[in-house]
Amino acid sequence: MAIDLNSSVPVYQQIADHVRRAIAAGVYRPGEMIPSLRALALELKVNPNTVQRAFEALEREGLVYARKGLGMFVTTHGSKSAQSTSQTAVYETFARGIRAGMEANMPDRQIRQTFRRAFEDVEAEARVKS
Amino acid sequence: MAIDLNSSVPVYQQIADHVRRAIAAGVYRPGEMIPSLRALALELKVNPNTVQRAFEALEREGLVYARKGLGMFVTTHGSKSAQSTSQTAVYETFARGIRAGMEANMPDRQIRQTFRRAFEDVEAEARVKS
DNA sequence: TATAGTGCACTAGTGTTATAGTTCACAGGT
DNA sequence: ACCTGTGAACTATAACACTAGTGCACTATA
Numbered sequence: 001m002a003i004d005l006n007s008s009v010p011v012y013q014q015i016a017d018h019v020r021r022a023i024a025a026g027v028y029r030p031g032e033m034i035p036s037l038r039a040l041a042l043e044l045k046v047n048p049n050t051v052q053r054a055f056e057a058l059e060r061e062g063l064v065y066a067r068k069g070l071g072m073f074v075t076t077h078g079s080k081s082a083q084s085t086s087q088t089a090v091y092e093t094f095a096r097g098i099r100a101g102m103e104a105n106m107p108d109r110q111i112r113q114t115f116r117r118a119f120e121d122v123e124a125e126a127r128v129k130s
Numbered sequence: 131m132a133i134d135l136n137s138s139v140p141v142y143q144q145i146a147d148h149v150r151r152a153i154a155a156g157v158y159r160p161g162e163m164i165p166s167l168r169a170l171a172l173e174l175k176v177n178p179n180t181v182q183r184a185f186e187a188l189e190r191e192g193l194v195y196a197r198k199g200l201g202m203f204v205t206t207h208g209s210k211s212a213q214s215t216s217q218t219a220v221y222e223t224f225a226r227g228i229r230a231g232m233e234a235n236m237p238d239r240q241i242r243q244t245f246r247r248a249f250e251d252v253e254a255e256a257r258v259k260s
Numbered sequence: 261t262a263t264a265g266t267g268c269a270c271t272a273g274t275g276t277t278a279t280a281g282t283t284c285a286c287a288g289g290t
Numbered sequence: 291a292c293c294t295g296t297g298a299a300c301t302a303t304a305a306c307a308c309t310a311g312t313g314c315a316c317t318a319t320a
Binding site for chain 2: 017024026083090095099108111112114115117118
């Protein structure tokens, strides 16, 4: 997991997004513990308070719950919830891009073609990683 | 033009994006003047400084230039530049959404289907407006 | 010359973000 | 009993982003 300190999106939100997707992807399953505040803070080289802020967001969403002295655990419906919110986020991102393209007077075909090109590129990236 | 004060994206950036797309769409053509600071500020009910900040961004991009005491004018290559950056922005937005979906373990088909659904929805919105 | 409209510069207040430090209560293992 | 590791809470600070308010210099026109 990589954190971009120069990004405009806050660090705590990057962490929350990443953990949420990991839960959606099944990396952490219901009942399982996610990495501790201090462990994750050490790994990402950020302040524990920043990680805690990300956990607060996930707890508010009902994806995880805290057991004092033990750690944070994925709720029973956490996996499905994470999948749902992740999918909604993807949908909203696409919709924003489409609106921007239409407002700039891009023809429909060009918008679709731009998506196909982006898909191929991202897929190529993914291939390299694995 | 509508400004969302509750959005996480800054007002000045919303304005810059909107004007950039308007230039790309040919609403304002090279050599023509774009709405003045105060006129736009009045219309959007924001502070003139906020509009100016948006104009600064557009000027840095080389889309417009200022003539003191007169106004901001679209440069000769402003239209093409605006089209180019707008298209790049759309591409980047799509790529971000695709990466998020893949990280969340969404199957390729589902990502593509989500895009199609978003496209239909946005197209329906546009139909209602016109 | 006077007036109105233009962009520009400076200051100030507010909120957000991230870090740092400290303390506390709880659970588990030795 | 003790120690370690866990989340939670609080304060303080520094830096930055954002918006608003105000005044100034410039241009064109009546």
